[in-house]
Amino acid sequence: MKQTTPSADRNMDVIRDQLLKLVPESARDLLEISSGTGQHGAHCAPVMPDLRWWPTEYDNARMASIAAHVADCSSAGFMAPQQLDVMDENWPAAVQPETADVILNINMIHITPWQACVGLLQGSGRKLVLGGLLILYGPFRQRDVEIVPSNEAFEGWLKSQNTAYGLRYLEDVAEEAARHRLLLSEVVAVPANNLIAVFRRNDA
DSSP, X not given: OOOOOHHHHHHHHHHHHHHHHHSOTTOOEEEEESOTTSHHHHHHGGGOTTOEEEEEESOHHHHHHHHHHHHHOSOTTBOOOEEOOTTOTTHHHHSSSSSEEEEEEESOTTSSOHHHHHHHHHHXXXXXXXXXXXXXXEOOBBTTBOOOHHHHHHHHHHHHHOXXXXXXXXXXXXXXXXXXXXXXXXXXXXXXXXXXXXXXXXXX
């Protein structure tokens, strides 16, 4: 029932270390969108004891895996999984917590249609508290940066699976995010040619 993936095994420490730097000490609720196997929450929640980590997932098998990770986790702050379709425009009201200090999304927007990214940004703009953070992790394209061969090959494979998939331009994500009161505030380069993009909700 408990699942693992090689990609999560590789990036868990990197993501944990960056979250410890990025998430404010005052934050109390982190909502993870598309939690996959549940490995990231199980790995990170124990070192963030003042934070409630709320995992979500659409796929039933992955929901069961998250629940198994929650059951074995030493942290009482790793909450039970909630089922969520990010393209449901009503999702901000459908999941706990009522508002989030941080929303985290790992390796989703390149393996879903663009509309899923739009749904994530739109919902995050409604769910986050003022000043709250949306943190995205994954491979991106950037218009002023030449794509590395490994990411180019990965994108080719993605598009062979579904033509609607592919690495998103960070500039396009930032432009769409701004429509939903989310301003790009920080970009962190991390191993394996991935980025962490941090957006802050700002109503100004």
